[in-house]
Amino acid sequence: MRHEITLKINGDLYELSVEPWKTLNQVLREELNLTGTKLGCGTGDCGACTVIVDGHTVVSCLTLAVEMDGKEILTVEGLAPSGQELHPIQQAFIEKGAIQCGFCTPGMELSALYLLKNNPRPSENEIREALSGNLCRCTGYTKIVEAIEAASKKRKTRTPKSKRSK
Ligand code: FES
Ligand code: FES
Known part of the structure; x- marks a missing residue:
């Protein structure tokens, strides 16, 4: 049913x-x-x-x-509903080279968003802890952690807004 x-x-x-x-x-x-x-x-x-x-x-x-x-x-x-402007976390992932095959990236970025909403200035250990449920086979994690640190420094961890209702 x-x-x-x-x-x-x-x-x-x-x-x-x-x-x-x-x-x-x-x-x-x-x-x-x-x-x-x-x-x-x-x-x-x-x-x-x-x-x-x-x-x-x-x-x-x-x-x-x-x-x-x-x-x-x-x-x-x-995260980037207009398709024009990336979310600061996405931009940081690109700038820091935190994406290789990209398979883990959506989950990583949403875990990062959750972290930065609740802890805007996390330490490296706190970032690694927050990503403990997200596995990456390519990057070795260092660049992902750097990207999240960079995004936290920009202090623009905006929550994406609703665009419209269907
Ligand atoms: S596909 Fe859901 S945790 Fe791996
Ligand atoms: S970039 Fe390939 S699994 Fe993370």
């Missing part, structure tokens, strides 16, 4: 009919084509599927879509 749910994603309202076993990751990627959210391990270990739900990071691969009814979700697409 399908369930009717309403999600607010990156400021847009979506009314969906979903099977009870579908994960948030499946709905984002397969039904809404929001493929910025990645699917890596599918078991809650890599953090590639991280999104922000009502202000908290969650792994979308282990989250059932039906449990998200009425919630507000931010995906990486919502």
Whole structure:
């Protein structure tokens, strides 16, 4: 039996009919084509599927879509909603060379956003702790940590605004 749910994603309202076993990751990627959210391990270990739900990071691969009814979700697409101007965290990742294959990047950036909202000037150890649930196979983490330090110094960790409702 399908369930009717309403999600607010990156400021847009979506009314969906979903099977009870579908994960948030499946709905984002397969039904809404929001493929910025990645699917890596599918078991809650890599953090590639991280999104922000009502202000908290969650792994979308282990989250059932039906449990998200009425919630507000931010995906990486919502970091730069206009497509013109990158979020300062994204800009810092580019400037510091913190992206190689890019698979971990959306989850890393959303974990960074959550960190900087709650701790605007984190130490290196606090950044590493905040990223402990996000795995990267390419960069060795140093440049990612540097990027988040750089973003924190810019003090522009704005929360992306809603753009419109559907
Ligand atoms: S895909 Fe969700 S934690 Fe790895
Ligand atoms: S940049 Fe490739 S997994 Fe992190």
